[in-house]
Amino acid sequence: MRFVESVEPYFLSEDPFVQRYAIEMLEGSYLVDGDTFLTGLKAHDRGQVSEYSSPILPYLMYMPLNEEGLTEVVNRLNSLSKKDADVLFYIQLIANADTDLLISYRDEVKPFLDEEQLKKIAKLPYLKDEELFMELDGVMHYLDTNEYDQVYFDHGKRIVHELVKKGEMKSWEVQIEEDELGGFNLVYTVYMAGEIRKESVIPQLVNLFKNEGAEDLLLEEVANALVKIGSDQVVREVEKVALYGNTYFYTLDVLGRIKSAEAEQAxxxxxxxxxxxxxxxxxxxxxxxxxxxxxxxxxxxxxxxxxxxxxxxxxxxxxxxxxxxxxxxxxxxxxxxxxxxxxxxxxxxxPLLVTQPVQTGDKIGRNDPCPCGSGKKYKKCCL
CATH class of the missing domain: 1.25.40 (Serine Threonine Protein Phosphatase 5, Tetratricopeptide repeat)
Structure with missing residues (x-):
């Protein structure tokens, strides 16, 4: 948390470049809490400090909400016109909120979320273990047999989180065996490893970076899981493969997001x-x-x-x-x-426009340069 405490005040910097970079520095670090989000809202409310200021709200998407944050977002949505540019960002913030928080404030958030999706979320804490596993199997089957759907994918993560919270995902049960797992089964197993901070599978997680045929989504979840574990062992193992093939977009990202002396030295x-x-x-x-x-x-x-x-x-x-x-x-x-x-x-x-459409079959990694020519990562631009 000391790193967060040293960076967070710069969210309110009068220098637009320092402000933007400070917020980006904490993205994906899994170190921030609801209070950091509230500081980000203060930066947003202050408005642009210069013509070079960047919008703040998009950078707050990765920050968790606490009760005060959720209440504040709901109040803002109730006072804004549906055409206001901030509305979609606020709704997404609510959609990302913790399951227990959404249930506690179900009546307040109901006007802004899909009713059926909210019902599915609300029933999760009341499902038995077997029912949760069945729900997760259903999500994985859907994702394996249909086009990728972010709502389904995120709901699967909620189910995993519920299993972890109930203590049903024992450390010994989470095994990363690439040959035995496939599709979204492997993706969610990797996610589980990160949620329970399972250090014994660090070598197996890191080994997935050597699979040049791995999907970007899997590699992204591997990186996230390793950052959540965040130990010196993670740093040492990732450093060994950090410059391997084209996966260095992910391995270096892990080392950049783990804020430690060991990661800096690596x-x-x-x-x-x-x-x-x-x-x-x-x-x-x-x-x-x-x-x-x-x-x-x-x-x-x-x-x-x-x-x-x-x-x-x-x-x-x-x-x-x-x-x-x-x-x-x-x-x-x-x-x-x-x-x-x-x-x-x-x-x-x-506005930047893609003058040359990406041909069907062309694969753009989330961390590849965006084809629109902005120079930004694809995941931070047109994705």
Whole structure:
């Protein structure tokens, strides 16, 4: 939590680049709580601090709601017009809320959620163990035999969470055997491992990164599970395969989201080991997301030599790293000026359109560069 406490105040920074980066730094870390969400709402309510400010609400989607947060979101929805741009984000926040919270505030959230879906959620705590497993089997069968459906997938996660909460998912029952599991059975088993923080399956989870034919959804859940476990053993095992094939988008993401001294040191070693410019660029950004002061000279040198500018603006990462570490680097004004130019160019080109449609069968990973040309990850852009 100390990392969160050092970053959260910057949600209210007057510098739009520091504000945006601070919120992104905590994404997927599983360290934040409902109070952090409320701080994010304060940042949203304050409005833009400059023309380069980014919308805040989309970045709050990963933050859990507590009772105060849910009540606040419901009150806002009751006072907004249906055409207000914030409505969809607030409804999604409610849809992501914890099962017990939704049940406690069922009457309040009912106007904003699908009635049938809310009924399915409300009955979960009252189902017997066998019934929960049957429900999960039904979800997996549907997902394995139909097109991917996010609502079904999320409901399956709720069922798993309910089993874990009831103590029905014993550690010894969760086995990651890729040859014996397939489809969404494997995906949900990986999710279970993360929910119960099962350290004994860390090697098996990490080994899934070596499967170059694995679906992005599976690799994303593997990464999430490892971050939830978040131990030094996770860091050591992930470092061994971090630069393997094209899965480094996921392995490096794990090391970037685990906020620990061990993860920072692993990223520093990997930075020196790789000659792949894209991987080096990503590692540099994740080091900045760790607030690594030791990485600053290395990243500055990389900027001078040239980095993969299609992935991100590394000057922004380094600028924020210095600011949040209290380092008065002589190049801060230069970097900020460059970031503003990049932002201005991006704003001038809005809206970004995909001029070349992605052909059927073309596979775009969630962490691949978005085909619209924005330079952002696909999952943070057109996905």
């Amino acid at each position: 990223l520093l070693r990997l930075f020196d080991q790789t000659d792949d410019l894209t991987a080096k660029t990503l590692i540099a950004d994740y080091l900045c997301q760790q607030l690594s002061a030791d990485s600053i000279p290395k990243i500055e040198a990389l900027i001078e030599e040239g980095y993969d500018e299609n992935m991100l603006c590394l000057e922004e990462s380094l600028y924020v790293n210095c600011v949040m570490n209290g380092i008065d680097h002589p190049k801060l004004p230069q970097w900020k000026s460059l970031i503003e130019e990049v932002e201005k160019h991006s704003l001038d080109e809005q």
